Every structure is written in C-alpha cells, then in structure tokens.
Amino acid sequence: MRNVWILARKEYNSYFNSPVAYAMAAALLFAIGVLFAGDVLWAGLYPEFVPSLDRMIQIAVAMMIFILPALTMRLIADESRQGTIELLLTAPVNDAAVVVGKWLGAVLFTLTVLATTLIYPVMLNGMVQPGLDRGLLFTGYLALTLFTMVFTALGVAISALFDNLVATFIATIAAFVMLWYFIGLPASLSSGLLADVSRYMSFIRYFESMIGGAVELTGLVYYLSATAFFLIFATVVLQSRRWRA
Amino acid sequence: MIQVQGLTKDYGARRAIEDINFHADKGEVVGFLGPNGAGKTTTMRILTGYMPATAGTARVAGYDVMEESLEVRRRVGYLPESVPLYNDMTVLDYLLFMADLHEVTERYERAEAVLEQVQLVDRAETLIQNLSKGMRQRVGLAQALLHEPEVLILDEPTIGLDPAQIREVRALIKEIGKERTVLLSTHILAEAQQMCNRVLIINNGRIVVEDTPANLEAALTSGGRLTLRVKAKAKSLLPVLKDIKGVTGVELGADNELVVTTKAGSEVRPEIARAVVAQNCDLLELRQAGMSLEDIFLQLTASEGGEE
Numbered sequence: 001m002r003n004v005w006i007l008a009r010k011e012y013n014s015y016f017n018s019p020v021a022y023a024m025a026a027a028l029l030f031a032i033g034v035l036f037a038g039d040v041l042w043a044g045l046y047p048e049f050v051p052s053l054d055r056m057i058q059i060a061v062a063m064m065i066f067i068l069p070a071l072t073m074r075l076i077a078d079e080s081r082q083g084t085i086e087l088l089l090t091a092p093v094n095d096a097a098v099v100v101g102k103w104l105g106a107v108l109f110t111l112t113v114l115a116t117t118l119i120y121p122v123m124l125n126g127m128v129q130p131g132l133d134r135g136l137l138f139t140g141y142l143a144l145t146l147f148t149m150v151f152t153a154l155g156v157a158i159s160a161l162f163d164n165l166v167a168t169f170i171a172t173i174a175a176f177v178m179l180w181y182f183i184g185l186p187a188s189l190s191s192g193l194l195a196d197v198s199r200y201m202s203f204i205r206y207f208e209s210m211i212g213g214a215v216e217l218t219g220l221v222y223y224l225s226a227t228a229f230f231l232i233f234a235t236v237v238l239q240s241r242r243w244r245a
Numbered sequence: 246m247i248q249v250q251g252l253t254k255d256y257g258a259r260r261a262i263e264d265i266n267f268h269a270d271k272g273e274v275v276g277f278l279g280p281n282g283a284g285k286t287t288t289m290r291i292l293t294g295y296m297p298a299t300a301g302t303a304r305v306a307g308y309d310v311m312e313e314s315l316e317v318r319r320r321v322g323y324l325p326e327s328v329p330l331y332n333d334m335t336v337l338d339y340l341l342f343m344a345d346l347h348e349v350t351e352r353y354e355r356a357e358a359v360l361e362q363v364q365l366v367d368r369a370e371t372l373i374q375n376l377s378k379g380m381r382q383r384v385g386l387a388q389a390l391l392h393e394p395e396v397l398i399l400d401e402p403t404i405g406l407d408p409a410q411i412r413e414v415r416a417l418i419k420e421i422g423k424e425r426t427v428l429l430s431t432h433i434l435a436e437a438q439q440m441c442n443r444v445l446i447i448n449n450g451r452i453v454v455e456d457t458p459a460n461l462e463a464a465l466t467s468g469g470r471l472t473l474r475v476k477a478k479a480k481s482l483l484p485v486l487k488d489i490k491g492v493t494g495v496e497l498g499a500d501n502e503l504v505v506t507t508k509a510g511s512e513v514r515p516e517i518a519r520a521v522v523a524q525n526c527d528l529l530e531l532r533q534a535g536m537s538l539e540d541i542f543l544q545l546t547a548s549e550g551g552e553e
C-alpha cells in the first residue's frame with residue numbers, strides 16, 4: 001500500500017510537468033465551455049429551453065474517450081521505451097503495486113481535471129430556477145469517476161503491452177471505442193441471450209442511467225469489478241514482460 | 246553473499262549464458278570481464294530480479310533471486326547498464342523517490358550523503374534531462390548506494406566518465422567493497438585489475454577463467470601453455486620439442502603427458518604435431534591451456550579501443 005501511494009504521487013506530479021496533460025485538460029474545459037456557452041445563448045433566445053447537466057457530462061465523457069488514452073499511454077509503455085522500467089522491476093515493489101500505483105496517479109490527475117469542470121455546473125446553478133438538482137450533480141460526477149476508474153485501468157493494461165507510444169495510443173482508443181460504443185449494440189439490435197449479455201456488459205447503459213439519477217447496484221459492481229479485472233490483467237502483462245525481457 | 250549455480254538463460258532460441266557458476270563474498274569486489282554480448286548484463290539482470298533464469302539457481306544476500314525476489318531487491322543496489330533515469334525529475338526528487346521505494350528512513354540525509362559521494366551536490370536541483378552523460382552515470386551510482394545495500398551490482402560503472410571521475414569512482418567502489426559485496430562488469434582489463442579482488446572472464450555466455458588479477462597478469466605475460474598427450478614414448482619427444490622455435494620449455498608429466506610452454510603470441514601447434522608424427526609417436530591430444538586467455542584479451546582490448 002505504501003508503495004502504491006509513493007508511485008501514485010510520483011505519477012500525479014509528473015503529469016503536472018507534462019505539457020500533454022495541460023493540453024488535454026484545456027481541451028476538455030474548452031469543449032464543455034463551448035457547449036455551455038451555446039446552451040446559455042440558446043436559453044437566452046428561447047426561454048423555454050433549460051440548459052441541463054447531462055448534456056455536459058455526455059460531452060465530457062465523449063471527450064474523455066480520446067483524451068484518457070493520451071494520459072494513460074505513457075504509464076508503462078514510456079518506462080519500457082526509456083528503460084526506467086528496469087528501475088521499478090528491480091526495486092522492492094511488487095508488480096501489482098506498480099500497476100495500481102500508476103493507475104491511481106492517473107485517476108487522481110484525471111479527477112483533478114474533471115473537478116475544474118465543476119465550474120460550469122456552479123454557473124448553471126445560478127441560472128436555472130430553482131437551482132441545479134444536487135442529486136443529479138452527484139450521480140453525474142460519480143458516473144464520470146467510475147468511467148475514469150475503469151478506462152484508466154484498461155489504459156494501463158494496454159500501456160503494459162507496448163513499448164511504442166503511438167501504438168499504445170491507437171490501441172487504447174480502439175479498445176475504448178469498442179468497449180464504450182459497441183458492447184451495448186447487440187442489446188439494441190436484437191433480443192435473446194446475446195442481447196441480455198450485451199445489456200449487462202454495457203458500460204454506457206449504466207452510465208446513462210446514472211447521469212439520469214438512477215444508481216444501480218449492478219452497475220456499481222460491474223464498474224468496480226471491471227476495474228479490478230483490468231488491473232489484474234495489467235499486472236499479468238507486466239509480469240510476463242520479465243519472461244519476455 | 247552472491248552464490249550462482251548452473252545459471253542459464255535463453256532468449257527464445259538464443260542461449261545468452263550457459264551454466265554460470267561463481268560466488269562473491271562480503272568484502273569482495275568481483276569483476277565481470279568479457280567482450281560485447283558475452284552475457285554480463287544478462288547475468289546481472291537475473292541477479293537483481295529483473296528477469297528469471299531459464300535454469301540454475303542464484304542466491305543473493307541469503308535469498309533466492311526467484312523465490313524471494315523482493316527480499317533480494319531490498320538488499321541490492323543496482324546500476325543498470327543503460328543508466329535509466331526519469332528525465333522529468335530533478336536529481337534530488339529522483340533520489341528521494343527511489344529512497345521512498347527502498348524504505349530509506351532518513352531520505353534527505355541519505356540523498357545528500359550519496360550526492361556527496363559522487364560529487365554532485367551542486368546539481369541536486371538540476372533536471373535530469375539537462376545532465377551530461379557522466380553526471381547521469383553518477384546519479385545512477387548514487388541511486389545504487391542510496392539504501393546502503395549489502396550487495397552492489399554495477400553494470401559498467403565507469404563508462405562515459407572523464408579520467409578524473411574514473412579515478413574517483415574506482416576509489417569509491419574499492420572503498421565500498423571493503424565492507425560490502427560488489428559485482429561489477431567492465432571491458433577494461435586494467436580497470437578490473439585496479440578495483441577487483443577477483444576477476445571472472447566470461448565469453449560466449451560461459452565463465453572461462455576465474456582468478457585474481459595478479460595471477461591473470463602473470464599468466465598473460467608468461468605466454469601460453471600447451472598440453473599434449475601421446476600413446477607412448479613421451480620422453481623421446483623432449484629434445485625434439487625443445488628445438489622448435491617459440492617453445493620456451495617442455496616438462497614431462499604423468500601418463501605420457503607433456504606440458505609445453507611457449508612465447509606469448511607464437512603459434513607452435515602445427516610444428517609440434519609434425520614433430521610428434523616424425524618421431525613415430527601416436528598423438529592423442531593437443532590442448533591449449535593458457536593461450537585462449539590471451540585470445541579473449543585480444544577481443545577485449547579490440548572492443549575497448551573502439552569505444553573511448
């Protein structure tokens with residue numbers, strides 16, 4: 001645990017030294033900001049239009065599908081490329097701690113960036129009557145947090161598979177898009193067992209009910225176990241590096 | 246402190262090291278000497294727990310490197326060959342981070358102490374990416390010393406240093422070696438002679454010679470030794486062999502064996518073979534004892550010349 005925290009802290013700090021991370025944060029804030037400004041403008045023109053939070057969160061998550069890979073790609077792949085992985089793998093730290101530490105550092109950084117987007121709901125709060133629904137605000141950001149946890153874990157695993165940043169980036173985006181948009185497709189196209197399985201495995205479905213205010217226990221369990229699964233997978237990949245080395 | 250038995254490592258189909266056996270004790274500096282691709286780095290990576298061996302066992306500081314890897318890693322200071330460092334950190338932050346991972350309690354004091362040892366105190370706040378090659382090397386060395394490990398494994402510790410720094414670092418390693426165990430690798434025979442109590446020469450993945458630097462030097466300067474065995478009448482060959490150019494001495498051993506000493510660098514085997522046949526003795530064996538050492542050193546010095 002101690003080591004997890006040491007590694008997470010280092011990872012978190014190094015994001016603040018990297019221009020890429022700032023660019024990503026800026027992109028996220030900008031996209032949401034544009035949407036927000038548009039909504040405010042629209043609401044000014046058509047008083048019956050009420051700006052809502054869930055559109056903002058949907059924009060945020062769509063952006064994250066492409067932004068998170070840029071944050072997670074370097075986690076292990078860059079250490080392999082630079083050779084610093086040799087320092088970590090010969091330090092008295094087990095492989096799982098390396099994986100979880102890096103994951104935690106990236107999650108905390110992403111949550112820090114997401115926290116800055118809270119400025120929009122706060123502004124929105126002053127514009128709508130009788131103020132924003134606190135419950136929706138909470139479940140919306142809970143959904144974003146869970147999303148970050150799962151997809152960062154997957155990002156770490158993919159980062160452990162490659163030595164090349166571009167390959168890692170592309171593979172991670174591909175995996176994210178598959179997992180986010182395609183897993184739930186059979187559920188909407190057909191019925192039967194496949195559709196049922198696909199509905200249960202659909203990250204986006206639980207996400208949407210969460211930002212609608214309904215937190216399902218199955219959804220929570222599913223997100224948390226997927227996170228654990230990807231972290232274990234990443235650890236196995238890292239361990240297999242030793243054999244491939 | 247380090248005990249290695251039958252260590253073998255295959256990379257896919259390629260065998261990098263084969264049946265490596267050696268030991269290093271407390272208060273000893275052991276040098277790994279060998280040409281490029283000999284298997285020095287491979288052996289060290291196994292000893293530091295970076296990767297598993299294909300066969301064989303190794304114990305470091307009393308623990309098995311595969312079964313009790315974390316215990317080994319706690320007690321080993323390692324300078325990897327490529328000196329990997331986090332470029333986006335300052336020297337001090339990097340050392341503090343590594344000290345944390347090694348559970349060093351007084352990390353500021355230790356970081357300062359090792360920076361003192363490698364003479365980089367004034368660079369503590371410099372970003373690692375802005376350091377020169379030799380400075381990076383010394384940061385790597387400082388990192389290896391940080392947690393006062395019982396065993397130090399240093400892969401080419403002096404490469405890329407200027408002459409003054411080479412002298413400092415050699416003195417430092419020698420000093421550390423008095424109370425700890427140091428295993429270092431080098432291409433440079435002179436370096437091994439200066440720093441090491443014992444030298445292991447490794448070539449093509451096998452240890453070919455193990456000796457003290459003094460004995461090695463003696464073997465080198467005295468030229469080569471040949472052993473030959475004939476079926477009978479070995480004694481009758483004595484005068485004939487002595488007359489061959491390049492032969493400095495012939496001794497009769499037991500079992501119709503003869504030990505021929507030769508001048509360094511002379512090739513006398515064809516002549517000897519002809520002489521034996523001319524005397525109607527059946528040649529059973531003609532083996533080079535000391536000369537292969539020289540061959541290895543030739544390879545070594547050749548690679549050294551291309552480097553610096």
Ligand SMILES: Nc1ncnc2c1ncn2[C@@H]1O[C@H](COP(=O)(O)OP(=O)(O)OP(=O)(O)O)[C@@H](O)[C@H]1O
Pocket residue numbers: 245256259260261279280281282283284285286287288326432
């Ligand atoms: N990761 C790897 N994959 C495949 N083969 C490797 C790998 N690392 C080393 N080898 C091979 O193993 C052999 C030994 O390499 P090693 O790096 O141990 O040599 P070395 O003695 O350290 O050489 P040098 O003096 O050049 O550092 C070489 O033939 C090398 O090509």
Ligand SMILES: [Mg+2]
Pocket residue numbers: 285286287326400
């Ligand atoms: Mg090497």
